[in-house]
Amino acid sequence: MTILNRAQEARKASLILAAVSSDLKNKALEAMAAALEDSKAEIIQANREDYRRSEKADLPGPLLKRLIFEDEKISQVIEGIRSLVSMKDPVGETQMARELSPGLDLYRISCPIGVVGIIFESRPDALVQISSLCLKSGNALLLKGGSEAAETNRVLSRIIHDSTVKAGLPSGWIQLVETRSDVNDMFRLNEYIDLLIPRGSNSFVKYIMENSSIPVLGHSDGICHIYIHDDADLQIINPIVLDSKTQYVAACNSVETLLVHKKIASSVLPGLQKVLEEKSVELVGCDRCREIIDVAPASEEDWSTEYVDYKLSIKIVDSLDDAVQHINSFGSGHTDAILTASKECSSAFMARVDASSVFWNCSTRFSDGFRYGFGAEIGVSTSKIHARGPVGMEGLMIYKYKLLGSGQTVASFSTGENEYTHKPLEENLQSDK
């Protein structure tokens, strides 16, 4: 099957999936969980094959580690699927109900987006997690996993497809895309694919954003800042900066640049240097910073670099205004924090920094779907439309308008025979209505 055929089949399945009952979707999720449970041995065997091949191909250690999908991880994703069963169906919610005129009622009802294209790197658990979220939200999907996990992905997608179709879902609702050329062709199928969600390296996401006319939900950079205002509570500075930088350096929400108000710089930088260097964090600083602590000079490039490593750039600023300006110039709109004792200053900072998450007196590492309490996270988005920040299942949803009439014509409103009332309606639209 060509990628065009696959996309067409996914689109066809999506139209059925959009109207499937909550019960059937939950039944399919249960079937998926049971089938994965039953096929553990097969999955592990495929995964070990991938591992051996990747090891031979000298895949870097961290990627090799993320590739492993054995007993405990499989049990975790199965648990994740089962927890989705008990969640409320996001399809069919009444978001607005309005009487346009007596007997002419307008409802805005949540519905799935349609067909989602998901491209992710090595982690096979992502495949299961994403498939189950798409299923629960009624979206069909085209999946492209990393080639290092080819065998595992093939086995997983077959098990997921077959078990759920047997449970009653439309055939072809989940499709595995395997070749790089198919992925490139996929970017042009905007007639069939409604949204792309890339989960991978920054350069990879950037490439997709620039090469597809299909909307993309994702983030290419996570250049996060902490600004320490002159009245910041000294007790919280070190723990928060340390946590933001070192709690998990590879995360997109870890801090890359520290901005320090000139008035407080000499009292906080020496202590910060000590605790950060104890954790092997390499520091680079602006000229004024280097007058206070002995660190390497920061280049202009440092301000727009996402280290994803034990490295932090430090700049001294004259004011909150300067900090905001620096962040809006060099930041990536991901997560930026202010440390200050003043509610007014925090409020100004949070209103004026253009980022999906703006924090006051806490670690940038909180910027995450699980910590925000979204249950599942589709990804983090730095886009300015649809969904921004950590995105839960609502990122896979859109709505449609349903207008229920009794013979009304627009002409009868032009002539004055009928009049618009535009009154809110109390009742929700029942899904059987």
Place this chain on the structure above:
Amino acid sequence: MTILNRAQEARKASLILAAVSSDLKNKALEAMAAALEDSKAEIIQANREDYRRSEKADLPGPLLKRLIFEDEKISQVIEGIRSLVSMKDPVGETQMARELSPGLDLYRISCPIGVVGIIFESRPDALVQISSLCLKSGNALLLKGGSEAAETNRVLSRIIHDSTVKAGLPSGWIQLVETRSDVNDMFRLNEYIDLLIPRGSNSFVKYIMENSSIPVLGHSDGICHIYIHDDADLQIINPIVLDSKTQYVAACNSVETLLVHKKIASSVLPGLQKVLEEKSVELVGCDRCREIIDVAPASEEDWSTEYVDYKLSIKIVDSLDDAVQHINSFGSGHTDAILTASKECSSAFMARVDASSVFWNCSTRFSDGFRYGFGAEIGVSTSKIHARGPVGMEGLMIYKYKLLGSGQTVASFSTGENEYTHKPLEENLQSDK
């Protein structure tokens, strides 16, 4: 100034505009209205110049007519601006409030998208309407109007810019783009422009969707359907079809294809033919339709043609399923209606037809922001993300997450020292917070 400089200036202004108070925005709207009032003579003079030039250049009649912007129309847009003043500020609304842990509170707050690029054809009233909506919602904008209205647009954008900046808005928040090459360059400025809203011909919108990596809010086609089920109330058929087709044929929400259940075809088609032909509607039909009424044959192409004219294609279908399938294959996801006495059938139709608006027993012409009670309409979107259907001011909005802490680190949650509570919070985040 190059288009890049203009976009950068708009971006800079947007960062200030996003945090401007409701009072200042309303003051600026009042100033805009007053300045337009005071400059009526100048506007009319510029508009007459455009009209004379366009008339000489043989601009088609309907476009010439849309170009006219004189006393009454100017008064109407001024009234529109003033009605915006009394509307609630869409910026700063609390959409979600959740305690992540005691003393660590998460808020989701509405905010402007940022910089919007708007490209529209001849109607100068659109310029004023769009500028005032962007102002109220805190968005900066780059505007490109039709060249036929060049003089009018130049005068209007100058008056709007100068009066609002004098009232306190950041300079450069609204910028006029004048040349075609600047518009093409604009499509590549995704670093500075967050959303494109084209209002114009289908081919024009399609061109933009295919040639820009900036998200587009709009619709390229309006191929709307009415499906007459076998149990439809005979009384409502003719009025609804007539209204949907002829109440305003140039509208994107007028019907282009009629689908009729085979069981009811012979009893409804002759009457429909009579009333439609009385209104000079040209009919084309499938073979089975032509066995009942004497109309020209419909070609395969007819099913995917938006006539925007006194023409209607008719197809006989075997079932509701067939009707749904036809619509999902040939429709444009704009507006599709079913006429049926059965709640169950209407419910199945509305769940399964993939369109932004799905109607039961009423005219497709109701698909419109004003009729839906949205006050102002930014446009109609057939996109599957962000905003769909008639889009009011909420289409210009996104949100940011604000997290208010008191020294929390993520590490303290990993160690079990702190725990996530994820409790809903009662209070809204005050805008001064």
